Amino acid sequence: MVILPFGERAVLVEVADLREVLSLHRRLESSRPEGVLDLVPAARTVLVRVDPAVLSLSAARSWIEGEDAAPLSPSGDRSRTVEIPIVYDGADLDAAASALGMSVTALVERHAQANWTVAFTGFAPGFGYLVSEEWPYDVPRLESPRTRVPAGAVGLAGEFTGAYPRETPGGWQLIGSTTAVLFDPAASRPALLQPGDRVRFAPARPSASGTAATGAAENPAPPKQEPAARPERPAAEIVEPGPLTTVQDQGRPGHLAAGIAISGAADRGALRTANRLVGNDEGAAGLEITLGGLRLTARRDLWVAVTGAWGPLSVDGRAVPGRSAVRVPAGAEFAVSAFTAGVRGYLAIRGGIDAPALLGSAATDVLSGLGPARLLAGDVVRIGDRVAGPVPPEDLHPWTAPADVIEVPVAPGPRADWFTEHARAVLFDAVWTVSSDADRVGIRLDGPELARRVGGEVPSEAMLPGALQVPPLGRPVVLGPDGPVTGGYPVIGVVADVGRDLLAQARPGTRIRMRHARPHPR
Structure with missing residues (x-):
């Protein structure tokens, strides 16, 4: 067994074959301590993702090493x-x-x-x-x-x-x-x-449609939990959604093993700030606005705030400040014009966005299609009940546009040793450029080729947002919040959390420098 680094919050445990993966995964699952968010088996590996505030990576390593040799007790096998x-x-x-x-x-x-x-x-x-x-x-x-x-x-x-x-x-x-x-x-x-x-x-017998007609789980899944009826509270009607506007929150962690991506806001810090500005719980859902161009009409008196990307904001044509709580009277139009800097703006409404939740999150995952559909003209946005306190009396400063060159901290990846020593140095020495192939699934970077010393693909293994995958052409791809849960390209490094928020605002043509992430204090 080899324990490999996977950024600030995870390790990748590599074993000899799939049989050992199944055995190790069962042992880890049977003794899973508090602080382990995900256990994700793959062809030759098990990804262990933790909350470092609860369980440090060093403690997680000790637990994994202890369980590697521990036999699985009959009561520990929870398979159905x-x-x-x-x-x-x-x-x-x-x-x-x-x-x-x-x-x-x-x-x-x-x-x-x-x-x-x-x-x-x-x-x-x-x-x-x-x-x-x-x-x-x-x-x-x-x-x-x-x-x-x-x-x-x-x-x-x-x-x-x-x-x-x-x-x-x-x-x-x-x-x-x-x-x-x-x-x-x-x-x-x-x-x-x-x-x-x-x-x-x-x-089974073919049904009238030609597919199987009968069958059931021996241990069926629990019945659906029907949500209690809640009164509808329309907040605003979308007049123009811009290129892409979706509902986002802080995502749905803890379900990677079922193939469900974390998703959530690409710039999580910006959404948290927008929520604080209008007195919301930081985890409330808001609108992620790509490139601007959103217009909506208030159905009731609203407090709103926009953070993240830069661009003109207005209420009935009157300019209003960004990164500050703004009052929008019922019947007024609130407009987010095209952004002049950055890519994604975050609109928070006091109370939060009320949208159907899947596994505790209302985030829209554009790759899998989970979560609310992208907003269209005529859609009505409803207000929630995520108020945490009064609207703060002051806005939050400073608020500056992204720099010409973004510095992105990168932690070690599990397959760095698949690359030459020169390639590992080039990753941090070169200036990379965001290509036109950039969205919530991933960002392809232009720059020098990262030469491999180990050829071929990696047997399918778990991936996380921020992973720097390197396809055969040698230019890295940074996986986004809606990126795939598994992959077969080697991961040379993993963008640290703060760097992921910075990359969320990187437009095509933005220049990027990688720097070594500082070790997590725990």
Whole structure:
């Protein structure tokens, strides 16, 4: 076992193979101490993400090292068994059987009789990678991936089988279909399959639609918790949303193992400040406005504040200050013009935005589609009850535009040793430029090529916002709040929390210097 650094708040535990991953993950899960936010298994690793205010990384390392040799007690195995109905009617069933040198009947029997285990999740929320000791085959992926794989399709790839929770592109060989609800964002347990779950495929009759007609979980998920009815309190109507305006808060940590990204505001500090300016709880939801251009009409008297990116603000055409609480009377129009500096502005309304929550967060995840839809003209924004105190009598100073060159602190990444010594020096010596390929999923940087000393891809492993992935072309990509939960490119470093907020305001063309992050005080 090797424990590798993964920024300020996580470590990556590497073991020999997937069997050891499953064993280590079960042991860690059974003795999980307070302060561990996520345990994310992957092909050869387990990511351990902590809250350093509760559990230091050094304490987490000691716990991991102790559990590496500890046997798993019978009471420590919390796995459950899920039965998934399947109709073996996939478009690639014949081709997969031929590639394995067996008949279709033999493939179906081996697949249905095998006892499967969810090794890890990724690719999409609720997509489980299933393995079995009774399935010793390596199935090649399609040479040309499909642009559309329907929800419920069951496929094979490498040593894995899995079912697609929603329609998505994919390169797995499709052997069947299921009607099982694999991911339901409204359920108390959104992902049907969690790492460590046991899975059995139960052949079923085709329904009228051609998919499996029956099947159930042996230990079903808890029933949905219907939220109590709350009175609607319309705050404003969107007149013009600008290029992209979404509801964001501080995100939904703690669900990476189910394939659910942390998401939340790209510049979390700016949203917290906006909430403080109007007397809200810092965790209240606000609007993330990309590049400006938002106009709304107040439905009631409002207190609002805008932080983050710079740009003119007005109430019925009258200029008002940014980073300060502003009164907007009922019927008045509040406008956020195009930003002159920075990328994302944060609009807080006293009371917070009232939007449907998933796993305790109203954040919009643009990659997975979770959370409220992007705002459109005519949408009504509702006010919540997240008031924490009075509107402060003074605004917060200073407020300055981003510098011409942003300095971004970077902590060690788990795969830094995959790069040459020169490349590791260049990461901090070069001036990088934000490319035009930049959004909430990730920011591609232009600059010198970072040469590798170890070739190939990393077996799929967990990712976090701020990870500096380096694809084959050698230019780093900084993962954003909606970035993928797993990935196969090596991570040379991890942007520290304060640096992530700075990068949220970096426009294409912005120059960036990396600097070594100071060790966390704990």
